[in-house]
Amino acid sequence: MTSIISDKQLNVIPLSEPVITGNEWKYIKECLDTGWVSSVGSYVNRFEKMVAEYVGCKYGIAVVNGTSALHLSLLVCDVKSGDEVLVPALTFVATANVVKYCVAEPLFIDCDEETLCLDVEKLKLFLEMECTRKNDGYTYNKASGRRIKAIIAVHIFGHPVEMDTIIRLCQLYNIDIIEDATESLGSEYKGRKTGSFGKLACLSFNGNKIITSGGGGMVVTNDGCLAEKVKHLSTQAKNDSIEYDHNEIGYNYRLTNIQAAMGVAQMEKLDEFISVKRKNALLYRELLSELEGVRFVWEKQWSKSNFWFYTIKVSTDHKKPLVDYLISKNIQVRPIWKPIHTLPMYEGCQAYKIESTLNIYDTAFNLPCSVSLKEHDIDFIVDNIKHYFSSKGMVT
Numbered sequence: 001m002t003s004i005i006s007d008k009q010l011n012v013i014p015l016s017e018p019v020i021t022g023n024e025w026k027y028i029k030e031c032l033d034t035g036w037v038s039s040v041g042s043y044v045n046r047f048e049k050m051v052a053e054y055v056g057c058k059y060g061i062a063v064v065n066g067t068s069a070l071h072l073s074l075l076v077c078d079v080k081s082g083d084e085v086l087v088p089a090l091t092f093v094a095t096a097n098v099v100k101y102c103v104a105e106p107l108f109i110d111c112d113e114e115t116l117c118l119d120v121e122k123l124k125l126f127l128e129m130e131c132t133r134k135n136d137g138y139t140y141n142k143a144s145g146r147r148i149k150a151i152i153a154v155h156i157f158g159h160p161v162e163m164d165t166i167i168r169l170c171q172l173y174n175i176d177i178i179e180d181a182t183e184s185l186g187s188e189y190k191g192r193k194t195g196s197f198g199k200l201a202c203l204s205f206n207g208n209k210i211i212t213s214g215g216g217g218m219v220v221t222n223d224g225c226l227a228e229k230v231k232h233l234s235t236q237a238k239n240d241s242i243e244y245d246h247n248e249i250g251y252n253y254r255l256t257n258i259q260a261a262m263g264v265a266q267m268e269k270l271d272e273f274i275s276v277k278r279k280n281a282l283l284y285r286e287l288l289s290e291l292e293g294v295r296f297v298w299e300k301q302w303s304k305s306n307f308w309f310y311t312i313k314v315s316t317d318h319k320k321p322l323v324d325y326l327i328s329k330n331i332q333v334r335p336i337w338k339p340i341h342t343l344p345m346y347e348g349c350q351a352y353k354i355e356s357t358l359n360i361y362d363t364a365f366n367l368p369c370s371v372s373l374k375e376h377d378i379d380f381i382v383d384n385i386k387h388y389f390s391s392k393g394m395v396t
Contacts, residue, residue, distance in 0.1 A: 013381065015332040016208040016309070019371045022269045027261035039235075041257030043264055048218065050267045051203065055185075056196040057220040059227035062255035062263075063234050066182035066204025069217040070098040070152070072253065073200040076229045077176045079104050079149045084141055086151040086175070088118040089339045089357040095152050095180055096340045105146065108341040108351040115300060116311065116336075116360060117161035118153060124165065126352045127173050139173040143350065150176040155184035155194050157366070158210075158308035159299055163189050163197045178202065182217070185210055186274045188304040195220050200230070205263055210277065210308050210371070211270050213263035216255050273371045274306050280373055281307040287382040288312065291389065297364070310367040311336070313360075318392075323365050325388045331381055335365045 031037050044062055052060030063069050079085060081103035087096050089108040099106040109126065112119045131139050131148065139148045151170060153161050170177050181187075181195040182204035188194065195201035200223075205216035219230045232238075237250025255263075285296040297311040314322055319335070326333045339361055341351035367381060 012330045012332050013368045013373075013377055014370060015334055015366065015368055017370045017372065018207050018212045019269075019273065023265040024262050027265050028258055031258045031261050036257045039254035039256055041260070043257045043260040044255060047213070047255075047260040047263045047267070050264060051185075051218050052220050054267065054270070055181075055193045055201070055203075055220050057201070058222045059220065059224060061219045061227060061230045061234060062260060063217045063219065063253040064255055065206065065215050066180075066202055066217040067094040067098060068234070068251065068253040069182075069202035069204070069219045070094065070178070070180060071101050072230045072233055072251070073178045073202055073219055074098055074102050074104070074150065075233060076226050077150050077178065077199060082146055083149040084144065084146045085149060086123065087340070088152075088154050088156070089341050089351060089354050090116060090337060090360060091152075091154045091156065091180070091340065092182075092337055093340055093343065095154055096346060099152075100345075104149070105144075106340070106346065106349055107141065107148070108339075108346075108349060108354065110352065110354045111156070111357045111360060113356045113360065114297075115159050115161070115303075116156040116297065116364070117159060118166075119356065120162045120165040120169075122353050123151075124169055127169055130352070131173065133173065137174050139175060141350070148173070148175055150178055152178050152180050153198065154180040154182075155187060157297075157311055158184045158187050158306040159297075160184065160187050160189035160194050160303045160305070162302075167197065183209070183308045184306060186270055186306040190302050191304075196222075199223065200226060205259075205266070210273055210306055211263065211266035213255070213259040213266065216259050216263060218255075276371050277307040277369070278305075280369070280378060281305075281310055283375065283378050284310055284367065284382070287378065288385070291382075291386055293318070293389065293394065294385065308369065310369045311364050312367060313363045316362045318389075319363055319365060322385065322388050326381070326384055329384050331368060331384060333365055333367055336361060 048060035079102045083104040084107045085099045087106040090111040096106040110119045177198040179198035179201035184194040200221045203218040205213040234253040237248045239245040239247040295313045299305040
């Protein structure tokens, strides 16, 4: 273990940084040399095919980011003004924002203390007790009278949400499932890749994700008609290959060939990256198990997480002081997201039995998780966590 007394290089240990060690330069140079730099090119098609096949879907549509993927998915599921979409209270704000893009209303469901994902038991309770199925075949919220059109099932920090129950409930209540797999590329639920369960699923290749194309996202689906619709809307709803003929409001959500080239190179390394992430997660867990009062959030037996982010829980009294202490040591840790229903623009939205989410926010934060993280970095991080608790008079 690295001594706390010894000098640490002043370089910050980042929360999550990309690793570019494969064919990125080669493939991007090919785009530059050939002039195929914009939103069409062989790498776009190749990237879409690679990702869809990896996830286990027939179709992939590359877009500019995960947020646009979510937005398009809601649109092709016909989410309209006045509809409601079920969203976990603990997730990145984009998951709720896209609902508002459609002039619909997010309805927030509590999250599970163990997985941090949507609490499927509370989802079941809400649908059974607070909703009604009408003659048109749709489910409506008794309190608001609005149709519940979809649910966005988020695999938080790479851990899969419990999909069996969600699928059963959504079939019973006629609710479309959109998977927010933006954080979970490569994770598995009962041996099957996340992103392969929903009507559509959304991925992100932002710079802090397990693989990156600089920016970028993708919609994956097994429905050919939905795939065509997503592609159409993402390319300004252009209805003719020559004429500027547009048959509905579309969006400029296309991914560039340069970004796709980087994505292809990163996909070639994905399984290697996941192996490193899981190895480092195990090391963190083993080292932190020696410290009473710190719990490393681990995967359930039915899941295999890509461990995009490493999350620990401490007591409420220690969360902020420990975060501040580690940052002062050039260790870039971050608190998790504020529960979305507490943000000013969502305070008026319905939030169902939110209890665990508040406790998660009060106790959890994320540790550095880059694929480039070395064993001595993890030793240094854990030693500093131990030093913090020792300075508080707690036994380590």
